[in-house]
Amino acid sequence: MTEAVLPTEVLGRAAVRAAVLQTLPLFEMMRMRAATTARRHPRLGFASEQRDSTMRWVNQFTHTHRRLGPDDREVVSPNNDTVYSNTWLDLSAGPVLVETPDMGDRYWTLGLLDAWTNPFAYVGRRTTGNRAQRTLVHGPGWRGTVPAGMDNVIAAPGEDVWIIGRILVDDTPADLEQVRALQAQIVARRLDGGDAAMRVDTLLDGRAVAVPPAALYRRIVDAALARNPVPEGETLPWPVGEEALARELPHVLEELRHTEQPHALGGGWALAVAVRSHWGEDVQTRARVARNFIGALGIDEAMYPTAEVDAAGDPLHGSNRYELRFPPGGGPRVGAFWSLTLYRRSDCLFVANPIDRYSIGDRTPGLRLEADGSLVIGLQADDPGPEGNWLPTPAGELFYVVLRLYQPQHEHLAFLYAYPPLRRR
Incomplete structure (x- = not known):
């Protein structure tokens, strides 16, 4: 970033708080990238031989092959209906081709989230059907020609995209094995057919959920902003000085942990998340x-x-x-x-x-x-x-x-x- 750092005296505490609220999705998405990408590629090996390295593989799908149960503690409020397929796309080196097999008549979806947590696109039963498909995902700077044979073309607003796949499964050995075979056919390739996998330095420990040091927070946000433009219509007062960040980060994170803003549905029911494809001004x-x-x-x-x-x-x-x-x-x-x-x-x-x-x-x-x-x-x-x-x-x-x-x-x-x-x- 080339802008001058804005001290708290210039911005005021409310403006610093607003900057943290705006950039927190970027930081959390980059933390999840560090937490959910693989250290090891099945053919290319470890992204780094150092066990404490923050190097990871992107453009590579990882899968869970069973429904989660009480012994699984990595994810809160987990889904017990589907298995997951997960990848992070890095589009900085060009488009990525995602291939998916014929899913028969079962429910499945690949949900695409941008770095600001907007669920901006889907591939799957509801949107594109259950046939075998080839989906081209490209970043905002790509100006190439779409090859023949593409079923779907998705323009991402930034260079980082999180794809979270869900496939419905019955908890029987036969169905679990069938879904496992389907997952093996979900792959990310380059346009020339080669493996799209890339090594990236995620810069942080994705398992850490405590308040991050201000210097780390700013480093992560700076790197993410360089690759993922501020959503249209937003004005971001950034960068903010580390001293100001250190003062406001704990307050904002504590506030967000305790403040619920669900959509009341009646009967004691509430909807915590009511987004469609973009958060807009909220x-x-x-x-x-x-x-x-x-x-x-x-x-x-x-x-x-x-x-x-x-x-x-x-x-x-x-x-x-x-x-x-x-x-x-x-x-x-x-x-x-x-x-x-x-x-x-x-x-x-x-x-x-x-x-x-x-x-x-x-x-x-x-x-x-x-x-x-x-x-x-x-x-x-x-x-x-x-x-x-x-x-x-x-x-x-x-x-x-x-x-x-x-x-x-x-x-x-x-x-x-x-x-x-x-x-x-």
């Missing part, structure tokens, strides 16, 4: 989501209504028994599938239970309807018997639930759907 919410829910998809692809309280407004607790009752024909309106997932409040993770069930939904085998056609889900710590649709709760602990809606329909997107509250039994 810099405050963009920063909060970057700190607490980074990687969230836009609501056209998936919505995650969350309930922490029951119908009376009391916190959900494992010492109580609850029911969630969808009236006849009144279940969630989705184009793909829905599930209700339960997490312990203290650590936002799954809780081990005797039937190894961490979510329940329209794909759950043996789901029973009431005589009138209602769907009732029982949430309690003790086994209600074979007649109930049981989602086990942690005995004696606070918990919350997330209603995951994949390809939500108009009633949800227009906030017209009546979400039933959880009631004490």
Whole structure:
């Protein structure tokens, strides 16, 4: 950056706070790049032989091959419906070609996020279909010719793009193996067909979640800004002096950790993330989501209504028994599938239970309807018997639930759907 550093006396504390709020998504995305990219390439080896090196491979997909459970602690509020495929694209050396196989009739999506956390594009069932596809992703400075045979062309607003892939899977050995074979066919190539993998220095430890040193924060933001322009319509007072950053960073991060700004849906339900493809002028919410829910998809692809309280407004607790009752024909309106997932409040993770069930939904085998056609889900710590649709709760602990809606329909997107509250039994 060539601009003169602006001291706190010139900017004022409010302006420094605003600069931190604006740039925090950049820092958090670069931290996630460091945390989620691979140290080792299957053919080219380690990005660095130094174990504490910050060198990583980009333009290389990594995959999880099973659904997450209570022993997985790396990600909070994890999804229990799909497996993940992940890559970071570096477009500075030219476009990257992403190849995906025919997915049959199963749900899948590749969500593309820019460095400012805008979920700006998708490839997958909802947007481009399930056929085998070749997707060209290029940066803002590329002026080349699109080769023949491209199914999709995506222009990224910057040179760094995070692709988070989700593929629906049944928890059976046969289906897990089939999905594993599909994941192996998701690859990133150069236009000449060669491996697109590149080594990059991420400059930081992606596992560190504490308040970063001001010098590191500024170094990361400077590097990210040079590759990812400020979104159109924003004016960024940057760079800011390290002394001013050191004073404001702890306050802003603490504020974002405790301040919730969900969209109330009624019945004790709220929507923490309501972005579609771009955050626009809502810099405050963009920063909060970057700190607490980074990687969230836009609501056209998936919505995650969350309930922490029951119908009376009391916190959900494992010492109580609850029911969630969808009236006849009144279940969630989705184009793909829905599930209700339960997490312990203290650590936002799954809780081990005797039937190894961490979510329940329209794909759950043996789901029973009431005589009138209602769907009732029982949430309690003790086994209600074979007649109930049981989602086990942690005995004696606070918990919350997330209603995951994949390809939500108009009633949800227009906030017209009546979400039933959880009631004490």
